[in-house]
Amino acid sequence: MKDYLAKAYAFDGKVRLYAANTTNTVYEAQQIHGLWPTATAALGRLLTGSVIMGAMYREGDELTLRLISQGPLEGMVTTTDAYGNVRGYVGNPQVFLQKNDTKKLDVSKAVGPGRLSVTKDLKMKNMFTSGVELQTGEIAEDLAYYFTASEQIPSAVSLGVKVNDDNTVKNAGGFILQRMPGCPEETIELIEKRLKNLPPVSKMLEDGLSPEEMIELITKGDHRILLTMDLQYQCDCNREKFERGLISLGESQLKEILETDGHIETVCHFCKTKYDFNASQIKALIEETK
Ligand SMILES: [Zn+2]
CATH class of the missing domain: 3.55.30.10 (Hsp33 domain)
Incomplete structure (x- = not known):
């Protein structure tokens, strides 16, 4: 039912x-x-x-x-x-x-x-x-x-x-x-x-x-x-939401993550969906902060 x-x-x-x-x-x-x-x-x-x-x-x-x-x-x-x-x-x-x-x-x-x-x-x-x-x-x-x-x-x-x-x-x-x-x-x-x-x-x-x-x-x-x-x-999360969140971290913090880890793995608290960002995707996000 x-x-x-x-x-x-x-x-x-x-x-x-x-x-x-x-x-x-x-x-x-x-x-x-x-x-x-x-x-x-x-x-x-x-x-x-x-x-x-x-x-x-x-x-x-x-x-x-x-x-x-x-x-x-x-x-x-x-x-x-x-x-x-x-x-x-x-x-x-x-x-x-x-x-x-x-x-x-x-x-x-x-x-x-x-x-x-x-x-x-x-x-x-x-x-x-x-x-x-x-x-x-x-x-x-x-x-x-x-x-x-x-x-x-x-x-x-x-x-x-x-x-x-x-x-x-x-x-x-x-x-x-x-x-x-x-x-x-x-x-x-x-x-x-x-x-x-x-x-x-x-x-x-x-x-x-x-x-x-x-x-x-x-x-x-x-x-x-x-x-x-x-x-x-039902969760309404999507990749764009996480991108916006990462962009809001700002240029310097994203650059630091890029240099130290080279990638970002995010997980939605509500539904456990994973969203991964590789080096070139992080670079694109850094461009977005400018
Ligand atoms: Zn979710």
Whole structure:
């Protein structure tokens, strides 16, 4: 089944609700980066939260989430657009930490204390960055806090990544619920009650629920689906991007590399594609700096 998200207005139009299945996207990330189980869960949750957030923005906008944190994961980065494309990486992919009592993957400990920073690149127009302290490092709570504290949109976020014993991805997904202005108190109470009784996302996915069915379970039918969107792990890197990056190093640094190494090997953080530049290609880049 393809990964996708569904967006709905719910509870008499006073709530925006997004639900997504991101199993293949997280599996792809796991394969590209060789992620160990806790790294899979952590990056999987952030990729899922990011790609849902991307659906909240306009076409052409790009959203980058950065976790600058002190745990063994050494931080994470994800970038997404408004078309369901997302990519990301962790500082250290080889993290496998479990909670002592439950043996559940300990994402909070792997992430550690730090900050979440969100950069919105509204292309051609402007770039905005805002950030919050991490609350728990469990990702969902941190994103919920970001929406509430930084964007003044009271939100509930639930994200789940289930990793099999053989380190493959069993399922991944999540939902984000946002209150619109003027949401009545009794609706807020009703939502809180529903969310409290809701099974974890991983359980819902395990039971075979689609994004629309997750929404249905929360709203009991009081919603209207506005759109569905395919989701995928996709990098937009190309050789020209890396050329521009190298040119920006400037003439003297490129000349130094040419004399000492004679070639440059670059690797995309997001998809691990390699771009090599030999001596004559470096010389051409030096010409470009002039
Ligand atoms: Zn790439």
